[in-house]
Amino acid sequence: MTTLLLIEQVLNGLQSGIMLFLMAAGLTLIFGVMGLINLAHGSLYMVGAFAAAAVAGATGSFVLALMASLIAAAAAGAVIEMVVIRRLYDRDHLDQVLATFALILIFSEGTRWVFGSFPLYLDVPAALAGPVTLPGGILYPAYRLLIIVVGLAIAAGLFLLIARTRIGIQIRAGESDREMIGALGVDISRLYTIVFALGAALAGLAGALVGAIQSVQVGMGEPVLILAFVVIVIGGIGSIKGALVGALLVGLTDTLGGVLLPLAFGVFMDASTATAVGSALASMSIYILMAIVLLYRPTGLFGTV
Amino acid sequence: MTDPLLHIEGLSKSFGALKATDDVTLSLKPGEIHALIGPNGAGKSTLIKQVAGALVPDAGTVWLNGRDVTKLPTAARARAGLGRTFQISSLAMEYTVLQNAVLGALGARGSVWRFLGNVMRDKALRGTAERALARVGLMEQALVRTSELSHGQRRLLEVAVALTLEPDVFLMDEPMAGLGADGSRRMTGFLDDLRSRAPILLVEHDMDAVFALADRISVLVYGKIIATGTADEIRANPEVRSAYLGEEIVI
Amino acid sequence: MIRREGIINTLIFLSLPAVAGAALLLDEPFTITLATRAAILALAAVGLNLALGLGGLVSLGHAAFFGIGGYAMGILASHAQSYVPLIDTWIVIEGTKSMPVIWLVAVIASAFAALAIGALSLRTSGVYFIMITLAFGQMFYYFAISWPAYGGEDGLSIYVRNDFPGLNTLVPIQFFGLVFTILALVLWAMGRLAASPFGLALNAARQNAERVETVGLTPFRLRLVAFVISGAITGLAGALFADLNRFVSPSMFSWQMSGEFIVFIVLGGIGRLFGPVAGACLFVVLEHMLSGVSEFWLIYVGAILLLVVLFARGGLIGTLAGRAVAHD
Numbered sequence: 001m002t003t004l005l006l007i008e009q010v011l012n013g014l015q016s017g018i019m020l021f022l023m024a025a026g027l028t029l030i031f032g033v034m035g036l037i038n039l040a041h042g043s044l045y046m047v048g049a050f051a052a053a054a055v056a057g058a059t060g061s062f063v064l065a066l067m068a069s070l071i072a073a074a075a076a077g078a079v080i081e082m083v084v085i086r087r088l089y090d091r092d093h094l095d096q097v098l099a100t101f102a103l104i105l106i107f108s109e110g111t112r113w114v115f116g117s118f119p120l121y122l123d124v125p126a127a128l129a130g131p132v133t134l135p136g137g138i139l140y141p142a143y144r145l146l147i148i149v150v151g152l153a154i155a156a157g158l159f160l161l162i163a164r165t166r167i168g169i170q171i172r173a174g175e176s177d178r179e180m181i182g183a184l185g186v187d188i189s190r191l192y193t194i195v196f197a198l199g200a201a202l203a204g205l206a207g208a209l210v211g212a213i214q215s216v217q218v219g220m221g222e223p224v225l226i227l228a229f230v231v232i233v234i235g236g237i238g239s240i241k242g243a244l245v246g247a248l249l250v251g252l253t254d255t256l257g258g259v260l261l262p263l264a265f266g267v268f269m270d271a272s273t274a275t276a277v278g279s280a281l282a283s284m285s286i287y288i289l290m291a292i293v294l295l296y297r298p299t300g301l302f303g304t305v
Numbered sequence: 306m307t308d309p310l311l312h313i314e315g316l317s318k319s320f321g322a323l324k325a326t327d328d329v330t331l332s333l334k335p336g337e338i339h340a341l342i343g344p345n346g347a348g349k350s351t352l353i354k355q356v357a358g359a360l361v362p363d364a365g366t367v368w369l370n371g372r373d374v375t376k377l378p379t380a381a382r383a384r385a386g387l388g389r390t391f392q393i394s395s396l397a398m399e400y401t402v403l404q405n406a407v408l409g410a411l412g413a414r415g416s417v418w419r420f421l422g423n424v425m426r427d428k429a430l431r432g433t434a435e436r437a438l439a440r441v442g443l444m445e446q447a448l449v450r451t452s453e454l455s456h457g458q459r460r461l462l463e464v465a466v467a468l469t470l471e472p473d474v475f476l477m478d479e480p481m482a483g484l485g486a487d488g489s490r491r492m493t494g495f496l497d498d499l500r501s502r503a504p505i506l507l508v509e510h511d512m513d514a515v516f517a518l519a520d521r522i523s524v525l526v527y528g529k530i531i532a533t534g535t536a537d538e539i540r541a542n543p544e545v546r547s548a549y550l551g552e553e554i555v556i
Numbered sequence: 557m558i559r560r561e562g563i564i565n566t567l568i569f570l571s572l573p574a575v576a577g578a579a580l581l582l583d584e585p586f587t588i589t590l591a592t593r594a595a596i597l598a599l600a601a602v603g604l605n606l607a608l609g610l611g612g613l614v615s616l617g618h619a620a621f622f623g624i625g626g627y628a629m630g631i632l633a634s635h636a637q638s639y640v641p642l643i644d645t646w647i648v649i650e651g652t653k654s655m656p657v658i659w660l661v662a663v664i665a666s667a668f669a670a671l672a673i674g675a676l677s678l679r680t681s682g683v684y685f686i687m688i689t690l691a692f693g694q695m696f697y698y699f700a701i702s703w704p705a706y707g708g709e710d711g712l713s714i715y716v717r718n719d720f721p722g723l724n725t726l727v728p729i730q731f732f733g734l735v736f737t738i739l740a741l742v743l744w745a746m747g748r749l750a751a752s753p754f755g756l757a758l759n760a761a762r763q764n765a766e767r768v769e770t771v772g773l774t775p776f777r778l779r780l781v782a783f784v785i786s787g788a789i790t791g792l793a794g795a796l797f798a799d800l801n802r803f804v805s806p807s808m809f810s811w812q813m814s815g816e817f818i819v820f821i822v823l824g825g826i827g828r829l830f831g832p833v834a835g836a837c838l839f840v841v842l843e844h845m846l847s848g849v850s851e852f853w854l855i856y857v858g859a860i861l862l863l864v865v866l867f868a869r870g871g872l873i874g875t876l877a878g879r880a881v882a883h884d
Binding site for chain 3: 357358359378379380381383384389391395396397398399400404405407408409411412413415416417418419420421422423424425427430466469470
Binding site for chain 3: 031037039084087093094095097098099101102103104105106108109110112113222223226229230232233237276279280282283284287290291294295298299
């Protein structure tokens, strides 16, 4: 395998990792601040993708499509927070799992009702459709590169938001001591709605950005949700830094494992067996990574509890 | 001089800059009640947790029955002969009083890997449990749900469960709290009898009870033991007096 | 109230053979198949209920064991029907069409998987445990998809249902009878187990782990053993489910399956021996009725589930018996 191909795969891993981060960051914030496990986070990813595909189809503008994904997912997030989720903060995890599982059913079937069962396609804008030449003569799709840049910019923005702004201070206060922020005179229910909508918007944006590479369809959110859970288990609950490190680890392991393991087995096996064994093992690689982290750090790399 | 059943040597535990337990050495001899007193925030709870196995000390050793148990978890210490009661009752609240006591008897027997027989019909377990309930006067409430007990009754149940373990050492964290004057008096009499069975390391705020019961008293202040001695010695100790100055305690 | 609940339990339990019997008289084999399906799903949820209801372990990965049971059947039966030995090296292991052998393999394989997953995930608790069990379940799903030897994404078809000595399992009512007998036996065993020394300790560990440690017992071990038994029962249900459909595919491993098992338990009423049976029956009836009303019937299931979680925490049996089992 050539170095060029390897670098391309590393970039792919980076790209999928950074999208996972957008999902995991929202989940881990919501868990850290409100103590809620939200299975319906994948539905918000799907809502973002469908909103983007619908708006892109109607207007032809990719920028409008991305804005639509942010707005639709944030709005959906705010609505379910106010109608359902806020009744769950004081409940046990089982009730949270069930209620958000019910939300998945409602969102998925509702979307199927409105948009039908066939996948939609969201096209990469023409200006970004081709490859760019990176230093060293590597050709890499411009759109994927853009995703990496946008994702990193959002990650940086999120760190700034939490470190520097008023709402960030409230979020951090809420993570360490829930009664404390009430005592500080912060409107908790408003803060919770904002945090939930923020997490939803990140998920929706990720859905739209990834939707342009893959297809937009019902059920697209849950595999990503489960990957985001793996990210959080590795990174540690409630830690944005952990979510970033975990997401990159998972993205790279998943992508590189899929390419390298079949090649590695090809050294001492015939090609078709090597592909079979290698890709089967590669499908398990991130879970094995998670198991190893659990053995040594049951609370994740950056977990505190 | 008999060997102590429980011996704590040089125990230390810090949380950041705070030394919650500072080089504590303490022993409990057969037949005695050794009371541990100290103002609020002196580090009594932290110390108790390290003795019980809920918290790992930074340094020091805990010996139980001549055996180093410092690295053993809570369950193993219980099996090694430690019977603990909690400051805030820690019971299976959905269970009846009797079920909680049977759980204790089951733990003492250790053979939990039986999957078919009805545990409440096991005569030996039930006998142990009922005897313990009778000793603390809870037999009438045997079939009451634990969540429906008063705080004082939960206290008694804690003690009853500890009795079912037939421990070599009792570790009791404020057994008098919430009992009322009458209940405290009865509990005092009860603990007075109990010491002949197994010695008690007693953490208690009720000074009447402490001075009536304790063979020895240790005073913990800011994580350090500033004095150990008989009731009279402690009463006369000027350091203890100054540590308690301002607290409403009649010594 | 307890008596009333007992009557309701008996009625729910007997409704299965009653429906199957009536269907036999009316010559409606499809209804018998539905009753069989309900009984098998109930069995899977009864397995999960040991971990969830008694042990308080919210496993969102029990589809792993269900799928392993399914594939145990699929792999053994596919080798038997193609006459290719399963292992053909210095030792030769043939496939089999014998249900008891298949069940044994399914139980052992899922028990081992539960031991491995449990040993890792029980090091954590709460929301970590939920996410980890979900993730490991997904691992099996992707493995089944990417492993080409046994059909990969398409799954495996078995042409003829496997054999049980003395029965013709192709006759729906006979297969139902077999499944129902297993369900009854497992329910009986679960009832005994809940009242046993192990059950007392496990249930106490759910209520208050500190208390259990203080009497000298180790919650981790209690939970691990419960998780293994629980996984083994769900694995057995998986083998039966595959035999009912004569088909096994990665969808048996899907996270939706795990979610549905939890839904059965909660619809029926958590912490109740017959809760999973009531829940699974209700679910199969809803599925059958609603799917005739709308293609998007799961939306109604979602709405019902949401209402049950938010407003009717005792589940079906709890609502009927007018009494909720407290759970923290």
